[in-house]
Amino acid sequence: MPIEHDDPINARILAISEDKIEGFVREPFQEIARRSGIDVDMVMARIAAMLRARTIRRVRQTLLATNLADGALVAWKVPEDKIDNAFDWMFQRDPFSGHVVLRSTDTVTAGSDYKLWTTVKVPHGFSLEQHCGLLAEKVGAKRFRVMRAKGIFALGVGHVRRKTIEPGSKADQAAKMIPVQTVALNEREWGVLLALKREFTPEEIRPTPWLARAKEAGISLDEFYRIAEELNARKVIGRFSTFLEHVKPSAGGVRVTRFNGLFHWAVPAGREVEAGGEVGRHHILTHCYWREAGPEFKNVNIMAVAHGTDKKRLLDHKAAIDRHLHSGGIPVSYTNVFWGGRSEIKPSEISPKAYRDWLASYTKGTAARS
Numbered sequence: 001m002p003i004e005h006d007d008p009i010n011a012r013i014l015a016i017s018e019d020k021i022e023g024f025v026r027e028p029f030q031e032i033a034r035r036s037g038i039d040v041d042m043v044m045a046r047i048a049a050m051l052r053a054r055t056i057r058r059v060r061q062t063l064l065a066t067n068l069a070d071g072a073l074v075a076w077k078v079p080e081d082k083i084d085n086a087f088d089w090m091f092q093r094d095p096f097s098g099h100v101v102l103r104s105t106d107t108v109t110a111g112s113d114y115k116l117w118t119t120v121k122v123p124h125g126f127s128l129e130q131h132c133g134l135l136a137e138k139v140g141a142k143r144f145r146v147m148r149a150k151g152i153f154a155l156g157v158g159h160v161r162r163k164t165i166e167p168g169s170k171a172d173q174a175a176k177m178i179p180v181q182t183v184a185l186n187e188r189e190w191g192v193l194l195a196l197k198r199e200f201t202p203e204e205i206r207p208t209p210w211l212a213r214a215k216e217a218g219i220s221l222d223e224f225y226r227i228a229e230e231l232n233a234r235k236v237i238g239r240f241s242t243f244l245e246h247v248k249p250s251a252g253g254v255r256v257t258r259f260n261g262l263f264h265w266a267v268p269a270g271r272e273v274e275a276g277g278e279v280g281r282h283h284i285l286t287h288c289y290w291r292e293a294g295p296e297f298k299n300v301n302i303m304a305v306a307h308g309t310d311k312k313r314l315l316d317h318k319a320a321i322d323r324h325l326h327s328g329g330i331p332v333s334y335t336n337v338f339w340g341g342r343s344e345i346k347p348s349e350i351s352p353k354a355y356r357d358w359l360a361s362y363t364k365g366t367a368a369r370s
Contacts, residue, residue, distance in 0.1 A: 001045065002049075003049050003053035005050070005055055009042070017036075019239055019241060020035065020239075021239055023237050024196075024231070025240055029209070031240075032047075050242075051200075051242075058199045062239050062241055062347075065121055066149055066152065068185070070124060071348070072120055073147045073149075073303070074118050077141060077142045077144070078141045082139065085139065087102060090118055091344040095348070095349035096121055097118045099118060099345050101116075101117045102341040104339055110296065110336070111293070114145065114296075120132060124182060125352060126355055147293055149290065150289075150291065151272070151289065152180070152288070153177055153276040153280025153304075154280040155287055167316040167317045173281065175276070183235070188219070190352075191219075192217050196213060198213070199347075260307045261305065261314050262304075264335055265302040265334075266298055267302055268333075272302065276289070276290050279302055282304075286306065289303050298334040318337060
């Protein structure tokens with residue numbers, strides 16, 4: 001069975017399954033089949049085959065974790081001789097670090113000595129800065145900069161679908177900002193949420209996939225559906241997604257993407273929502289946020305990410321966004337691109353219990369060494 005993303009049938013499935021199934025869906029594979037026009041048995045067989053082959057690295061229900069945990073993009077200044085060990089430790093040993101990426105710039109510029117970038121989420125009630133301080137101590141980081149999301153303008157994947165997008169392609173309307181807000185859950189809701197977000201094995205890609213998760217949560221399927229749909233209405237649920245292995249080549253040597261650029265813009269204070277909406281409407285972007293980077297990064301406040309197989313093509317996309325901002329009369333005092341190199345991605349843990357257990361283990365380990 002074909003397992004590469006560019007097989008015609010797989011590409012049709014992935015064009016939907018990567019980022020088009022929004023919210024909680026009772027029968028996600030049937031929905032992928034309906035929207036792709038491919039028989040559901042074929043959809044399930046192809047997704048399972050790609051997952052076994054690691055063309056797809058994970059299948060899972062995503063969450064809007066910014067509403068469930070205190071999260072940020074964090075840039076780390078780490079001595080050159082410690083940076084690889086720091087990368088490994090954060091990816092392998094810190095369950096609250098998600099994306100772990102080494103980034104570089106084409107020229108020496110503001111913040112270019114911050115080469116390690118991670119996303120970090122800490123459950124509400126705990127300190128994100130304290131957690132980063134513990135990580136800095138562990139990996140020998142000299143400094144770190146915490147950049148919380150103040151608003152979200154674009155959030156998705158869709159690498160297969162974005163391969164053919166032309167520079168400048170954009171929505172008819174500016175992107176609306178999704179504000180970051182705190183949502184409190186009770187114990188039963190946490191039980192459903194943790195069962196929801198666990199990655200699917202190939203054997204779990206089948207009809208009524210939530211039945212086993214309801215049993216895991218200790219409730220009936222109807223009750224599981226009810227709670228999941230309530231969480232969806234409260235803007236806690238993200239997308240049901242198949243995530244491609246987009247950094248490393250597949251078993252057959254095929255790459256989904258080769259380059260990823262973290263685009264930076266500094267716009268005047270008070271115009272962040274307007275600028276983010278104009279940047280975020282561009283179809284090439286997988287992420288677009290309002291984040292305050294501070295003086296070390298020349299006060300960048302709009303950040304976006306784009307992926308592609310050709311570096312010049314990504315720069316053409318960036319130039320088209322720059323022209324669009326200029327034509328709309330939005331001043332940009334500084335802009336740059338931080339290119340992604342070595343990269344590992346995993347879902348960040350957001351469970352308060354998991355954080356308490358990790359903190360106790362860390363404290364115990366520190367006391368034993370002192």
